[in-house]
Amino acid sequence: MSPAPDLVPGSSASAAAVGEPWSRPSIRLWWLRVTELAIAAVVAAVVAAVAGATARWVVLGVALGALAVIVALAAVTRRRYLAWGYLERAEDLLVRRGVLVRRLTVVPYGRMQLVEVTAGLMERVFGLATVKLHTAAARSDARIPGLEPEEAARLRDHLAALGEAKAAGL
Numbered sequence: 001m002s003p004a005p006d007l008v009p010g011s012s013a014s015a016a017a018v019g020e021p022w023s024r025p026s027i028r029l030w031w032l033r034v035t036e037l038a039i040a041a042v043v044a045a046v047v048a049a050v051a052g053a054t055a056r057w058v059v060l061g062v063a064l065g066a067l068a069v070i071v072a073l074a075a076v077t078r079r080r081y082l083a084w085g086y087l088e089r090a091e092d093l094l095v096r097r098g099v100l101v102r103r104l105t106v107v108p109y110g111r112m113q114l115v116e117v118t119a120g121l122m123e124r125v126f127g128l129a130t131v132k133l134h135t136a137a138a139r140s141d142a143r144i145p146g147l148e149p150e151e152a153a154r155l156r157d158h159l160a161a162l163g164e165a166k167a168a169g170l
Contacts, residue, residue: 022085022096025128029146030081032126037077041070086144091166093133093159095142105142110166111135115159117152131155 048063050056079099087094095105114134123129123145129152133142147155 020087020089022087025081025084025144025146026148026151027081028126028128028148029084030078032122032128032146033077033081034074035126036122037070037074041067041074044070081146084145088158093142095133095144107133107135107142108166109159109162111137112159112163112167115156115163117149117156119149129153131159133159 044063044067048060048067051059051063076099083097083099083102085096092106092108095107097103112133112135116132116134117129118132119129127148128146129149130143130145131147131152135142144152144155
């Protein structure tokens, strides 16, 4: 099941991106999210068991509520994974994400100031990295999670080279 593109009808981004292949994060990103939820579920279940055994009803209620939220998040995890995508175009990079609120970020190569690759503990365990793009805009939140380290390094180098080339023309 592939998500529908979250592009604004009539925009130049939608006109150029329709039919073009979007790159996706590694499937290991989905497994990472499932593992995080499983760990949270185990912690909530242990807290609920201890609270139930010691007759701490308020704590039991909170733990069971947390467990219910975790189960609900598990149902959305696959959809969240499928919502991520990025598309490298001639003049800019498109990054899409979101399930309830779909977001499309268009980052012109000439506006990029910094491209960084990060990998937290759990990402490193799963062999993943995140590419973060920084622009002069105060609210630039373009990031691409769940990339294999080699792809993240390739994308970083490619975007940095394009950013330098496009910025030189300003």
